[in-house]
Amino acid sequence: MSFLFGNRSSKTFKPKKNIPEGSHQYELLKHAEATLGSGNLRMAVMLPEGEDLNEWVAVNTVDFFNQINMLYGTITDFCTEESCAVMSAGPKYEYHWADGTNIKKPIKCSAPKYIDYLMTWVQDQLDDETLFPSKIGVPFPKNFMSVAKTILKRLFRVYAHIYHQHFDAVIQLQEEAHLNTSFKHFIFFVQEFNLIDRKELVPLQELIEKLTSKDR
Numbered sequence: 001m002s003f004l005f006g007n008r009s010s011k012t013f014k015p016k017k018n019i020p021e022g023s024h025q026y027e028l029l030k031h032a033e034a035t036l037g038s039g040n041l042r043m044a045v046m047l048p049e050g051e052d053l054n055e056w057v058a059v060n061t062v063d064f065f066n067q068i069n070m071l072y073g074t075i076t077d078f079c080t081e082e083s084c085a086v087m088s089a090g091p092k093y094e095y096h097w098a099d100g101t102n103i104k105k106p107i108k109c110s111a112p113k114y115i116d117y118l119m120t121w122v123q124d125q126l127d128d129e130t131l132f133p134s135k136i137g138v139p140f141p142k143n144f145m146s147v148a149k150t151i152l153k154r155l156f157r158v159y160a161h162i163y164h165q166h167f168d169a170v171i172q173l174q175e176e177a178h179l180n181t182s183f184k185h186f187i188f189f190v191q192e193f194n195l196i197d198r199k200e201l202v203p204l205q206e207l208i209e210k211l212t213s214k215d216r
Helices: 024-037 053-075 111-127 144-172 176-192 198-213
Strands: none
Touching: 024 053, 053 111, 053 144, 053 176, 111 144, 144 176, 144 198, 176 198
16 A cells, blocks of 8 residues: 555556565554654654664565555556656666676666566565565564665666656646655655665655655
8 A cells, every 4th residue: 555645546667565464564564554654754764663673674674665566557648668768867878787697787678668577576575584574473584674775776767767768747647745745755765764875866866855855
């Protein structure tokens, strides 16, 4: 369940990842939703007292996947092989895809193809019970945080592509408030726990400064 979109009917790009009701992670998600409702995003992203950092990062990573999934789903008609022959975030930044297993050497591909690879790869990580355990008492693996950082770094690229290449479409669809709130929440979260290297954020640096300067 995504906090920001409520029950708005909207197509998602990939099937939504659900957190099982009744689980501790579901309770954490409800907590996050309640604190987000207060409107203070800096507070909303903080680790709740007594909670496990891995679990908090896991719950939020799933939610960001669902949010981006929904946001990109609204603009897929505008992001085509023709309009976006390369995966870019403005003229200076181009992304090539590699996942280290199926595609070891980075390949240049269109944005829709790249985002399809990316979201499928993220989904595979989220569905892997050894990486993202959903059962109480099952420990997170030692490499969990590094996997979560890679997921978030890659999800950032979808935001960057939408902002740089499709913001006109977002405005046309009247989705800019959702996009901005979602991205601001994402940035506050990764800043709070130092989850994305600053150099990775450069394509949206000006926007990040603008969105976060009011909340320092």
